[in-house]
Amino acid sequence: MTRDVPAGAAGEYVEIGFIRKPVGLRGWCGVTPHGATLERLDAPCEVFLGIDPGALETVRLREVRDEPKGCRCLFEGCEDRDAAERLRDKSIYVRGDALPRLAQSRYYHFELEGLRVVAEQGGAELGIVRRVQNYPSVDALEIAGTDGRMVLVPLRDEIVRDIDREAGCITIAASNLDELFE
Known part of the structure; x- marks a missing residue:
């Protein structure tokens, strides 16, 4: 599923992934990443979750694992399948100004x-x-x-x-x- 992306570095937040569903029983979430930014984050780190970029909650991303159909993420406080289910259909954002500057020939x-x-x-x-x-x-x-x-x-x-x-x-x-x- 594709979500509209906020204004990015010019704005405040950049969408880097979309939480599809719980994976397993220990709080992991199946995520569709938007580009390679999510896999390159230095977890644990702060990210923002929400459906509306104007109403985001701050959470700590504990771990990211690359998977054949996207990736798997574990968030602090998300200890079981029920907690992961509550995150379904939310987008993952980072601050636009926190993204590393890329070389001239590279882009987000x-x-x-x-x-x-x-x-x-x-x-x-x-x-x-x-x-x-x-x-x-x-x-x-x-x-x-x-x-x-x-x-x-x-x-x-x-x-x-x-x-x-x-x-x-x-x-x-x-x-x-x-x-x-x-």
């Missing part, structure tokens, strides 16, 4: 949301990135096309040619994707 997925998408050949505007979808085989840009249709474009070097955060623009090799943007 939330930084791509709202960027214009243009064709490499001719520079035609193709749409706006609404969110980045995390799939097991590849991440994909969810683009609201200029005609209003939603299009998924794989976030791969042979397709995404340039990401210019300062200019607010992503350039893609649209020649292979012409039928999607007609």
Whole structure:
């Protein structure tokens, strides 16, 4: 399930995962991570949980384990399946200003949301990135096309040619994707 991501580093909180369900009897939660940030946290650490970014609770993330279908998280005070069940359908957030600064060629997925998408050949505007979808085989840009249709474009070097955060623009090799943007 995809959730809307808050404004990110420009705002106060960044959504990094979504709690799907309890796992086992000892308080573990199955989580769908949004990118690799959750797995890279130095647990134990402070995170924020909630359905609405305006009403979050502070909790301590005790442990994160990578799993084939996402990851498994254990939160302080969550000792059994019933406690884990109460966390179901909540999102996991961190403070945007707590995220490490990335190299120029690297980016957080939330930084791509709202960027214009243009064709490499001719520079035609193709749409706006609404969110980045995390799939097991590849991440994909969810683009609201200029005609209003939603299009998924794989976030791969042979397709995404340039990401210019300062200019607010992503350039893609649209020649292979012409039928999607007609």
